[in-house]
Amino acid sequence: MPIPARRVAIASVSSAIALVAVAACGGGSSTASSASTGSADKLTAAPAAQRLSGVCPKTVVVQADWEPEAEHGPLYNLVGPGYTVDSQHKRVTGPLVIDGKDTGVKIQIRAGGSAIGYQSVASQMYVDKSITLGMVTTDAAIAAAAKQPVTAVEALMKKSPQVLMWDPATHPDWKTVADIGKSNAKIVYVDGSTYGAMLVAKGLIKKSQLDGSYDGAPARFVADPSIAQQGFATAEPYIYQHEVTAWKKPVKYQLLSDVGYNVYPESLSVRSGEVKQLSPCLKKLVPIFQQSAVDFAGAPSSTVGLITGLVKKYNDSWVYSQGTGEFAAKQMVKLGILGNEADGSIGSFDMKRVASALATFTPLIAQSGAKIPAGLTAADLATDEFIDTSIGMK
Incomplete structure (x- = not known):
């Protein structure tokens, strides 16, 4: 890792x-x-x-x-x-x-x-x-x-504070993880995380959407706001709006605990x-x-x-x-x-x-x-x- x-x-x-x-x-x-x-x-x-x-x-x-x-x-x-x-x-x-x-x-x-x-x-x-x-x-x-x-x-x-997050300006129609699943957008996460397999098993997202290359850095999301990305409700919403100088605006998200990550x-x-x-x-x-x-x-x-x-x-x-x-x-x-x-x-x-x-x-x-x-x-x-x-x- x-x-x-x-x-x-x-x-x-x-x-x-x-x-x-x-x-x-x-x-x-x-x-x-x-x-x-x-x-x-x-x-x-x-x-x-x-x-x-x-x-x-x-x-x-x-x-x-x-x-x-x-x-x-x-x-x-x-x-x-x-x-x-x-x-x-x-x-x-x-x-x-x-x-x-x-x-x-x-x-x-x-x-x-x-x-x-x-x-x-x-x-x-x-x-x-x-x-x-x-x-x-x-x-x-x-x-x-x-x-x-x-x-x-x-x-x-x-x-869990784990979330999937997205750019509301790029995806104003997304409100939930299920909305992400209706698109073909890539979901960038840590490969092997159990919630990825769970979301696929529940039919909320497609396996083809999963991209296991997340390394914790904001560069990918900043460069390509069409993606969804893993994060934590306790960190990324604040960090991206206040500390990532290349972003400095809100993100939207849904807690994975709301969709079965119990x-x-x-x-x-x-x-x-x-x-x-x-x-x-x-x-x-x-x-x-x-x-x-x-x-x-x-x-x-x-x-x-x-x-x-x-x-x-x-x-x-x-x-x-x-x-x-x-x-x-x-x-x-x-x-x-x-x-x-x-x-x-x-x-x-x-x-x-x-x-x-x-x-x-x-x-x-x-x-x-x-x-x-x-x-x-x-x-x-x-x-x-x-x-x-x-x-x-x-």
Whole structure:
């Protein structure tokens, strides 16, 4: 997968199937540098219900699926003062804090993408057992289930921000993905992404329209606005209008979650065989994740500042502005990407929807060559066991 100028599809079948063992990112020399905005020594202890010392690892390690971005805001929101940044390995470590109070353990968030050689998060979790949780989208979990099974314990987002986008001036008649399918326009996307096969299977687009050459850069779209292109509702609409100097105008799009891409994106997942072992920790930790999501949705700016600061310190090909992050945080709430499930809680799973995603994507992933375990169930992929149903956005 090429290094993108913008995030490309992470949960593609091609990357999820490529379960190549590589050396773990842990160990070796570090170029950690202090990037604290305060002292951890001044933190007040969290109440007993939120104290994680003794039940969780001393450092809760979370493997992200991509570089720092606002979609991961509920996690970065937990990083307290006194944190350190390891620019070499692209990770941040600090006190795990909720509502300004110290839970007694640290959190370490590791970047994905180039930091793990663009391999799948599930694969990295089995290469490096120091990882406590990883961000794994439902279709990627299905693809990994035979060799690297993971179980989601909290939904980082309620639905996917993935979209197909187009130029409204060139295509004023397009309102939906189905309208794109009625044309012969090329749809530029990352080859192997499961939603492409899904859209073809549903008859919404034609297979001949798919062009798997998307590399994340805006040049193709700017040069040829007759195409449709993959993107994220949380990024491209802002970036193209405000930051792509050769464009500087609106784009239109439709969320793929509206047309059957019903996965839970980037769900916080553990190795399936460790659910029982981690249960005492997860019973306290998952509600903290939930509360952090509520807190981030209500006041995202400082966390977005942390995210953009990390991007600068990591100093790789990834570029992410405060404006993009602020837009993403608001857009997630506006579009229901970050929000409550039907039960009124945030971070929970609709298990019927997980089962539906399993039924939809299993044959599509199998067609691409992945071996899917016989009898794989929704309960293997996700659990609500640790969700506090009283925590939700008001």
